[in-house]
Amino acid sequence: MTTTPETIDTEALRVTALDADASSRLPGWFVILWRNGKCRVGMLMLAAFIVIAVLAPVIAPYGPRLDEFGASEGPSAAHWLGTTARGEDVFSQLIYGARTSLIVGLVAGVLSTLIAMAVGLTAGYLRGVVDEVLSFFINLGLVVPVLPLMIVLAGYAPVKGLGLIIIVITVTGWAYGARIKRAQIITLRTRDYITAAKFAGDSTARIIAFEIVPNMISLIVVGFMGAALGAIGAEAGLAFLGLGDPQTVSWGTMLNQASLGGALTTGQWAWLVAPGLALALLITSFTLMNFGIDALSNPHLRED
Amino acid sequence: MLYFVRRAGFFLATLWAAVTLNFLIPRLQPGDPAQAMLNRLQGETTAVNPAQLEAIRKLLGTPDGNLLSQYWDYLGAICTGHFGVSYSYFPYTVTAMISSALPWTLILVGVTQMLSFAIGTLLGAWAAYRRNSRVDSVITLGSTFVGTLPFFWLALLLIFVFAITLNWFPDGGGYGGGSSPSWTWLFVSDAFQHSVLPAVALLITGPIGWIIGMRNNMVQTLGEDYARLARAKGLPRRRIALTYGARIAILPNVTGFAIALGSLLGGTVLVETIFNYPGLGRLLLEAVSNKDYPLMQALFLFTTIGVLTANFLADVTYGFLDPRVRRAEAV
Numbered sequence: 001m002t003t004t005p006e007t008i009d010t011e012a013l014r015v016t017a018l019d020a021d022a023s024s025r026l027p028g029w030f031v032i033l034w035r036n037g038k039c040r041v042g043m044l045m046l047a048a049f050i051v052i053a054v055l056a057p058v059i060a061p062y063g064p065r066l067d068e069f070g071a072s073e074g075p076s077a078a079h080w081l082g083t084t085a086r087g088e089d090v091f092s093q094l095i096y097g098a099r100t101s102l103i104v105g106l107v108a109g110v111l112s113t114l115i116a117m118a119v120g121l122t123a124g125y126l127r128g129v130v131d132e133v134l135s136f137f138i139n140l141g142l143v144v145p146v147l148p149l150m151i152v153l154a155g156y157a158p159v160k161g162l163g164l165i166i167i168v169i170t171v172t173g174w175a176y177g178a179r180i181k182r183a184q185i186i187t188l189r190t191r192d193y194i195t196a197a198k199f200a201g202d203s204t205a206r207i208i209a210f211e212i213v214p215n216m217i218s219l220i221v222v223g224f225m226g227a228a229l230g231a232i233g234a235e236a237g238l239a240f241l242g243l244g245d246p247q248t249v250s251w252g253t254m255l256n257q258a259s260l261g262g263a264l265t266t267g268q269w270a271w272l273v274a275p276g277l278a279l280a281l282l283i284t285s286f287t288l289m290n291f292g293i294d295a296l297s298n299p300h301l302r303e304d
Numbered sequence: 305m306l307y308f309v310r311r312a313g314f315f316l317a318t319l320w321a322a323v324t325l326n327f328l329i330p331r332l333q334p335g336d337p338a339q340a341m342l343n344r345l346q347g348e349t350t351a352v353n354p355a356q357l358e359a360i361r362k363l364l365g366t367p368d369g370n371l372l373s374q375y376w377d378y379l380g381a382i383c384t385g386h387f388g389v390s391y392s393y394f395p396y397t398v399t400a401m402i403s404s405a406l407p408w409t410l411i412l413v414g415v416t417q418m419l420s421f422a423i424g425t426l427l428g429a430w431a432a433y434r435r436n437s438r439v440d441s442v443i444t445l446g447s448t449f450v451g452t453l454p455f456f457w458l459a460l461l462l463i464f465v466f467a468i469t470l471n472w473f474p475d476g477g478g479y480g481g482g483s484s485p486s487w488t489w490l491f492v493s494d495a496f497q498h499s500v501l502p503a504v505a506l507l508i509t510g511p512i513g514w515i516i517g518m519r520n521n522m523v524q525t526l527g528e529d530y531a532r533l534a535r536a537k538g539l540p541r542r543r544i545a546l547t548y549g550a551r552i553a554i555l556p557n558v559t560g561f562a563i564a565l566g567s568l569l570g571g572t573v574l575v576e577t578i579f580n581y582p583g584l585g586r587l588l589l590e591a592v593s594n595k596d597y598p599l600m601q602a603l604f605l606f607t608t609i610g611v612l613t614a615n616f617l618a619d620v621t622y623g624f625l626d627p628r629v630r631r632a633e634a635v
Contacts (some may be wrong), residue, residue: 139314140321143562143615145607147570148588152604155592156330233454237574240456241589255457259578264464264475272464276457283452 032292039292045285053098060092064249072266081270085261090271093249094278100162100250101282104235108169109228115174116223120181121208125189131182138182141175150234154243161245165238169231177223184216222293229286236279251275307623307630315616322608326601327378331371382605388598392590398602401587406606408478409583412499413565413572416506421561423507424514425554431515432522432553433545443515451512456574459505463578466501473501476580502579506571517560521553555626562618566611 033039052059062069067087075082081090123134153168154160188194189212197207213220238244239252242260246253254275258264263271381387387398431443467475479495525531526549534544573585580586584603591599623630 136314136317136321140318143318143566143611144322144325145566145569145611147567147573148604148607151573151588151592152329152600155595155600236454237456241574241577242593255460259460264460264468267469269464272460276454276460279454279457280452283454284449287448287452 033289036292038288042285042288042290042292045281046289049098049102049282049285052095053102056095056099060089060095062089062092064088064093064096065247066092072261072263072268074268075270081274082268084257084271085263086257090254090274093254094251094274096249097251097254097275097278098282100248101232101235101279104162104166104169104250105228105232108166108173108231108235109224111166111170112174112227112231113177113220113224115170116177116181116227117213117220119174120178121185121212123178124182124185125204125208125212127186134178135182138175138178141172142179144172146172147234147237150238151241151243154238160243162248165235165244166231168238169234173227173230173234177227180219180223181216184219185212188212188215218293222290225286225290225293229283232279232282251279305630308620311616311619311623314619315612318612318615319609322612323379323382323605324375326605326608327375330597330601387602390591390596390599392594392596392599398599401599402584402602402606405582405584405587408581409569409572409576409585412502412506412576412581412583413568416503416510417561417565417568419507420510420564421514421557424511425518425557427511428515428518429522429545429550429553431519432526432549433541435523435526440519444519447512447515451509453509455505455509455571456578458508459502459575459578462501462505474498476578478582498579499581502575502581505575505578506568509571510568513560513564514557517557518550518553521556522549525549525553555622558622558625559618562611562615565614569607569611 033043065088067084069079069083069087069089071083071087072085073079073083079089079091081094083089084093119134119138123131123138149172150168153171154164157164157168194207194211197211202211235244235250236252236255239248239250240256240259242256244250244253246257252275255272258268258271258275261271263269385399390396390398390401393401427443427447431440434440463475466472474497476498478498479491522545526545531544531548534548539548569585572583573588575581576583576585577589584607588600588603588607590596591603
């Protein structure tokens, strides 16, 4: 991730954040993120997507799989983005598709962040043989080509569905986060306050949970956002390749059905453009939020 | 020297892990894997011919033997290059299918990967050289924005605009109907025409990682003490940027080159499917949708071995380029 220099005095922000941190954790965070203009836009965009996903049945004019309309119609007043080759309303599918993307992003993001934390923190804190073994698996996870692995796993699975996609994405996507967290804990574990905690007789689990994890919260958040983003993209890609459940309404399935249903040749640009654009906007919101979180977690990116 | 030994050890260990993974994946499903495959094939094609049965036996070993002896048979088959017969392209062996698809992917991926690397590294270095100027923000913000666009969607739009609406390029395939692969000028130029859109689709998003990586690295190296000293000595800016900044900043990108190969191979599955391009990626997807397990397994194994080898070579190159990694073996 990259950042353009912020005009705001970030050092002062950090101090206010630390002050706020003392009373309660969330608001201090929120203040820093909210004061970053790009990050604020990103958070508002994501909030809009969440509202759309939650209120999908209210916003969408028709059911996403209701196929009683004329097939392959262009945009009209009744169907803002036209209809699919099976006579479904494209706009309604677009609204419901937000649900799938957000659920996959959230669930697969949380799961792979948890795996990454468990593996990365254990490896980095314990070092020695455990580290060698776990690092080997991390490196293996990094070099194995992810999409072919996902495709093969999805190809063998007996049932197609969203749960499977989430599992496949989680299994293949945790390694990068684990490597970053391992590197971070290696720099943290020799700090004085950790040594102090050790001398005070704290258990390893307690040190990791109460001394180390709070100091890498921003890194964990960045890791989660990256994992969620990767999961959203991967779901769209797999669904587009036809490896998802065709009954799940997602932007990837929409693109799959648009390219199979002849949207390219009949000139139904709205059917083709809308799902991709929605996906791009969702990814943009994450990227914008990352600008704020990056500046929070990496002071090097903020300097001069 | 220790560095190279360790890298070679890692390479061999990952190779073994990939081979084993390939062995375990089909056996993760509950029940007897061979029977499960047969059942599913029966559902698909109503009758299973003896050749398919034979192929499944080859792939899975004797289903009644224990896991260890199956594993042993499997390793033996791989070491002697027996990957079995493809179900969907029946008389052909898996190896024949792969070797006919391999050149297409190698050329497409090789050329676009190198171009992406060159373009991305140059733009990233330029952005770092002109840090905080308009050039910098155009390059970084531009690439961040383009990076948010789903890449298979861009490919679809490319077909929509340039192949179907404008009719400048063919809308898919590796070469025109009627011609067959040969080293004649006519065929090569035809194949080139067919590969322009897939290559462009890969090149739009390809350089982004390099741009951002190179810019961030170089901004950091330009802030190091030796760069400061060079400035204090009054060396020309350009020389500082090239020999003090870029030369060192490019190093992490060398390792990145191999890692990117893995994701690029993933990207080719999408691109080759969209453009109906006769490479490994499309073959993999075809194998998956036809439930052609031997082909699928061999393809996954080949891709993984390719990426692992590329990684190993990158590590070795890195060791030669940067003496620091050879000496410091700590982390």
